[in-house]
C-alpha cells in the first residue's frame with residue numbers, strides 16, 4: 516500500500532483501481548451484501564493520493580460503479596479525516612453510521628455472574644436468528660432507507676448462520692436451555708485478538724445483566740488464549756456503548772460510513 520494511503524488495504528487483484536485527479540481508490544464487489552440484498556453492491560475498500568483530488572476521485576468511483584452495474588457503494592473512513600467525509604458527501608455519498616471500536620486487555624476478568632452461559636448448539640439457529648432480527652436496528656444497513664427491509668433480515672439471518680457455521684470461533688448463549696441472548700466471537704489467526712462480532716439480548720430481557728454476563732464469559736474464555744478483546748458498535752447505540760464501558764472496555768478508534776446509491780435505486784426503480 517502506498518504510504519500516502521487515506522484508509523484501507525486493497526485486496527488486489529480482485530479490487531478494481533479507479534484513478535482520477537491525482538488520487539486512486541480500490542473498489543471491490545461485495546458478494547455477501549450482493550447475495551443478501553439481491554442487487555450488485557461494492558465497497559470503496561481503500562483510497563490514496565493527492566487529497567485535493569478527493570471529490571473528483573469519489574465522483575469517479577460513482578461513475579465506475581455505474582459502468583460496472585453496481586448500484587450501491589459503501590466507504591468507511593477514519594472519523595478524524597473530516598475532509599474525506601465532506602468530499603464523499605460532495606460526490607453524492609450520504610452518511611449512515613459512526614462506528615466506535617472499544618477494547619480492553621484480557622486480564623483480571625471478574626468471576627462468573629448469576630446468568631448461566633453456555634455454547635450455542637446447531638439447533639439454536641432459529642432462536643438466535645430471531646434474536647438477531649429484533650436487535651441490529653442501528654447498523655448501517657438498517658438505517659439506509661434505500662435498502663430493502665427483507666434483505667436486511669436475510670443479512671442478519673445469514674450472519675448468524677455463518678457465525679454458527681464456523682465464521683465465529685465460539686458462540687456463547689445466555690440461558691442455554693432457552694437462549695435469551697448470544698455473543699459470537701472471532702479469534703485472529705495469531706490468537707492474540709478476540710473480537711465480539713455479534714451480541715444481542717432479546718428485547719424483553721434487556722437491562723437485567725445478561726449482556727454484561729455474556730461479555731464477562733467471553734473475557735473469561737479468551738483471557739488464557741488472547742491478549743486483547745475488541746468490539747465495535749454504533750455511536751448512537753448508547754446501551755451497547757455503556758455495556759462495553761461497564762465491562763472495562765475503552766474507546767480505541769472510530770469511523771464514519773457513507774453509502775452511495777445509483778439514481779435508479781434512489782428513485783425506487
Ligand SMILES: CC(C)(COP(=O)(O)OP(=O)(O)OC[C@H]1O[C@@H](n2cnc3c(N)ncnc32)[C@H](O)[C@@H]1OP(=O)(O)O)[C@@H](O)C(=O)NCCC(=O)NCCS
Nearest residue numbers: 650715716721722723724725726727748754755757758761
Ligand atoms: C446492547 C445489549 C446487548 C445489552 O444487553 P443487556 O442485557 O440489556 O445489558 P445489561 O443489562 O447487562 O447491562 C449492561 C450495561 O449496559 C448498560 N445498559 C443496559 N440497559 C441500558 C439502557 N436501557 N440504557 C442505557 N444503558 C443501558 C448499563 O450501563 C449496564 O451496565 P450497568 O449494569 O453497570 O449499569 C442489548 O441492549 C441489545 O441486545 N441491544 C440490541 C442489539 C445490539 O445493539 N447489540 C450491539 C450491537 S453492536
